[in-house]
Amino acid sequence: MSLHLFNTLTRQVEPFAPLEPPRVTMYTCGPTVWNFAHIGNFRTFLFEDLLRRHLEWSGYDVFHIMNLTDVDDRVIKAAAAAGKRLAELTEPFVRAFFEDRDFLRIKPAHVYPRATQYMTAMITLVQRLLERGVAYRGEDGSVYLAIAKFPGYGRLSQLDRRQLKVGARVASDEYAKDDPRDFALWKKTDAVDEQVGAAWDAPFGRGRPGWHLECSAMSLAEIGERFGVQTLDLHCGAIDLIFPHHENEIAQSEAATGQPFARTWLHGAFLNVKGTKMSKRYGNFLTARDLQEQGVDAGTFRTLVYQTHYRQPLDYTDEALDAARKGSLRxxxxxxxxxxxxxxxxxxxxxxxxxxxxxxxxxxxxxxxxxxxxxxxxxxxxxxxxxxxxxxxxxxxxxxxxxxxxxxxxxxxxxxxAVLPGGRQVAPELERWVHERLAARDRARKSKDFKEADRIRDELKARGVEIEDTPAGTRWRVV
RNA sequence: GGCGCCGUAGCCAAGUGGUAAGGCGGAGGUCUGCAAAACCUCUAUUCGUCGGUUCGAUUCCGACCGGCGCCUCCA
Missing domain, CATH: 1.10.730 (Isoleucyl-tRNA Synthetase; Domain 1)
Structure with missing residues (x-):
């Protein structure tokens, strides 16, 4: 059997067939760098990491793109609150993300395009959508995409069969839109945007990109330049991105290019805590750094994650983590x-x-x-x-x-x-001491002084050193 | 209200229209000076509940119960 994947677009497991094998273009929605990513975010990145590794193991030549969202509502809000410019706020979190990625042994993507560095591509995309009459300038000066002009809208999330919750929300920009479901491609700048440096000049007005725009612009730019195509083989993320994020990406991309945006859409389930999704909003989150502080190594966490299927919710508990640790150790x-x-x-x-x-x-x-x-x-x-x-x-x-x-x-x-336990650094002085103690214990054992031998074992244990007698000698490790 | 997901042993978790993988834990055993590790045996007549389809359903259909997600920032 060849690789089969569940495509959200068709809601079916189907044979995976890249556009131009052996090349596979893979776009994974990355973190918004307004804060540390939490392990729920990393569960998704880990599922994508496995996909990437399996594709490569299967002989595919994968080109992996992961975006870094360094301008959006949350980033701007956080920057304003900290009295910082955009880049000042995001730079440390970008570095932290890469550190966390390495700690969790996630293979680096080939490129990490950042929204703020692709303004030209985004502006061009909006321009194109305006020219094609799919986008329009609202009364508030922002640019919106008219979903009525894009017949395929709602296919991914089956929106054609859903209705908006009655009285769900009336956004402040609602009056500016032709249809409440239209979404912003480009948001007109306000004072806070200017203050943190989140404002760019464009033919259709000074502003900043809407959330969805970057993924379309950057992925099209990357694969267009490199491979001359406008269709991704794989586009991945977690299930909360299906709507509206991915739905909107499809609309704006396909309306602009006339080509399918991505052939296969994959979505991972959440990492839950007591049945509820881990989220900054609920405050029930843990970062990779928290794991590190708790002495949880990458092998343990990866074991935990991979012991659940990526489309199944994974409830995070200390018990499950401990079981994973034992498995990884084994x-x-x-x-x-x-x-x-x-x-x-x-x-x-x-x-x-x-x-x-x-x-x-x-x-x-x-x-x-x-x-x-x-x-x-x-x-x-x-x-x-x-x-x-x-x-x-x-x-x-x-x-x-x-x-x-x-x-x-x-x-x-x-x-x-990559689920094997991480090698732990042992201080040279501790190592010397252990060797000395083991030698002493060996002498005791040889002279059948088992009481002394056991005492030494306890002594070692007290300093976290576990030993194991084997035919080839005594092995030890720090736990 | 619309769309979607989940409910399998003490815990975690695969899976199939033909009679329940694996991990952790637990019990017993082998090995070992003793441990540890490893290995062996055992640990769900049963897959939320009730109906239906079928020769046969945990697996398909329906209803119900319970939990959750998206529709608002979201991995």
Missing amino acids: LGEFRERLENEDGRRRTGADAGDRLGDLARQLEADVRAALDDDLDSPNALARVFDFVRAANGELDRGAGGSGVAAALAVFDRVMGLF
Whole structure:
């Protein structure tokens, strides 16, 4: 089976077919850099990371674009509140985002276009929409897109079958629009915008881009320049973006280019806390830095995330996190064991290369699971199956060439998930002390002074060092 | 009000029209000086409830109950 993905546009799992294989253009909606991203945001980025890695593993040549929204209502509000200019506010959060991304082992996108650096592209896009008569200047001086002029409007969110909530909201700009559902492409500047530097000159008036505009302008600019196309293969985000964000992106892009904006739309479910979405608004959020402070490593968090399918809500609890940590640790232990066995160049019988067979099966199983709409929980289940079976073979003395083969495959598969525990830095002085203590314990054990040996073990434990006696000597790690 | 999603063991969580993956936890065992790790066995006659379709439904349809999301900034 080849890769199949659930396309929000059709609400069906369908075969993935990029426009010009092996190239795949992938656009993922990035963070708004008015603050730190929270782990709910990162759940989405992690789902996209898995998609990216699986595409590359499958032989595709992926070009990954992630935007950074550095001008919008929240950014302006936060800048004004802090008495800063736009860039002054956003720059530290951009850096923080990249740090968090690296901490969570998320592969960097190929480009991170920022809204403020694509003003020309955005202005050109609005201009084009005005020329085509799809956009109009409202009475308030802002530019709106007339959704009545775009027949396909509502296809993604099935809006054609929905009605606006009665009396839901009457925005201040409502009177300026021809149709309440029209949305702003370009917002006329106000005093606060000027104060923080969120204002640009355009033929249709001084203003700033509407929220949706940047994604259309930047993705079209990136793929247009590079590949001469105006259709993305993949466009991803979380489900809250389906409407209005993605719906509006489609309208403004397709109205301008006459081409499909994206072939496949993927949307991830939320990370919840006690059943409610994690959100800045509810204050129930945790940042990647909070995780780091709590000693939660990337392998643990990634395990937690990938043990739930990306279209299923994931409820974040300490218990689930702890279970994920144990699972990640188990995988790490196994990896270490393989490496050690390989290092010892076991001459044990190949046993028909059972390990190699298991490894090949694992690779096929994982590929099949991920091909099935990125069924990572299933894929990880196969990994754990493999670990159990391989440990069993190792226990029974399997060795030979199969070990190296298994290690190679295991590393390849782990490369998709990156769920292994992070290596912890150990202070040289602690390391010296541990070695000295272990030597002392060895002497005690040799002379059958187990009381002393156990005392030393407790001593080590007290400083967070756990030990494990193996035929090859005593192993230790800091927990 | 409109559109959409979820409800599987103590917890987390896959999945299929043909009789329930995996992780964590728990019980017992093997190995070990003891631990730890690893391995073995066991841990859901049952998939929110009630109906319907079917030879057969957790899986399809309907109703209901419970939880949630979007429609307003949103990963």
